[in-house]
Amino acid sequence: MTAALVEIVAVEARRDTFGAARAFGAHLQAHYGTAAAAVIFYGSCLRQNTDAGLMLDFYVLVDNTGRAFGNAVSAAFARLLPPNVYYHEVEYEGRKLRAKVAVISVDQFLQGLGPGTFSSSLWARFAQPAVILQARNDELRRRLVDGLAAAVTTMIMRTQPLMAGAFTPRELWVRAFSETYAAELRPERDAKSGELVDAELPRYVAVTVAVLGAPGPGGAYHRVAAALEQNRARRAWRWRRIQGKILNVLRLIKAAFTFKGGLDYAAWKIERHSGVKIELTDRDRKHPLLTGARLLVTTFRRGGLR
Numbered sequence: 001m002t003a004a005l006v007e008i009v010a011v012e013a014r015r016d017t018f019g020a021a022r023a024f025g026a027h028l029q030a031h032y033g034t035a036a037a038a039v040i041f042y043g044s045c046l047r048q049n050t051d052a053g054l055m056l057d058f059y060v061l062v063d064n065t066g067r068a069f070g071n072a073v074s075a076a077f078a079r080l081l082p083p084n085v086y087y088h089e090v091e092y093e094g095r096k097l098r099a100k101v102a103v104i105s106v107d108q109f110l111q112g113l114g115p116g117t118f119s120s121s122l123w124a125r126f127a128q129p130a131v132i133l134q135a136r137n138d139e140l141r142r143r144l145v146d147g148l149a150a151a152v153t154t155m156i157m158r159t160q161p162l163m164a165g166a167f168t169p170r171e172l173w174v175r176a177f178s179e180t181y182a183a184e185l186r187p188e189r190d191a192k193s194g195e196l197v198d199a200e201l202p203r204y205v206a207v208t209v210a211v212l213g214a215p216g217p218g219g220a221y222h223r224v225a226a227a228l229e230q231n232r233a234r235r236a237w238r239w240r241r242i243q244g245k246i247l248n249v250l251r252l253i254k255a256a257f258t259f260k261g262g263l264d265y266a267a268w269k270i271e272r273h274s275g276v277k278i279e280l281t282d283r284d285r286k287h288p289l290l291t292g293a294r295l296l297v298t299t300f301r302r303g304g305l306r
Contacts, residue, residue: 025133
């Protein structure tokens with residue numbers, strides 16, 4: 001992890017954002033009180049610099065899950081299958097803001113950003129720009145910036161061996177996000193990864209140079225991995241697809257217990273990201289545990305976890 005990369009990430013993490021996001025961050029800090037060590041803003045609203053027609057995305061990092069949730073079952077879920085995800089609403093300037101809020105311990109978050117974690121769930125998500133809205137102190141902010149920089153490095157190093165022949169930073173990141181979508185039950189159209197990179201291409205070029213050094217002629221890299229390394233990387237991403245989709249469905253089922261209308265949210269997300277449509281009845285909604293298990297089995301049987 002280079003000093004140049006850390007500086008790029010540190011500047012990103014400090015940048016100002018729009019009022020609605022700042023207000024929601026303050027709400028989350030107050031809601032979780034002394035248990036909240038940090039609040040991080042990320043996702044589509046950050047990229048587009050607006051929440052119009054969108055749901056805000058936050059991570060709240062806590063020191064102690066038991067103290068944060070005040071509920072032994074919720075705390076157990078958070079330790080077993082982090083993060084816990086909640087739906088929040090806030091009134092702001094005469095309108096209602098909506099957000100999806102993931103709550104996770106500081107240690108789990110930082111561990112998930114680095115090369116020691118196989119699952120791409122955290123390091124792929126936070127290889128993208130993020131803003132640290134609140135941090136308990138400067139030392140924690142420094143650790144978080146280092147963690148976000150580690151996520152960028154991990155994403156690049158896990159993807160680089162897949163590239164055949166010469167490749168540009170853009171091609172590297174488009175491949176990285178394509179692999180990530182495939183591993184997270186997200187059958188996005190092929191153009192989506194390119195759109196994501198092109199929206200902030202200078203940033204992705206800069207972080208690639210910070211990790212891999214300057215490219216060669218034509219702005220391309222020519223570091224071709226050995227056949228053994230290429231095969232190992234391909235196998236790893238294939239396993240991430242299996243693991244990621246299973247974990248994604250399990251987290252959606254878990255969300256049925258934390259979201260208002262959680263089962264409907266889980267069914268909607270499964271259909272949106274896998275194409276598997278599941279109709280829910282009032283009886284289903286009265287038995288979230290059994291219905292959650294059915295969602296998993298039905299999704300698997302209909303090919304949504306392939």
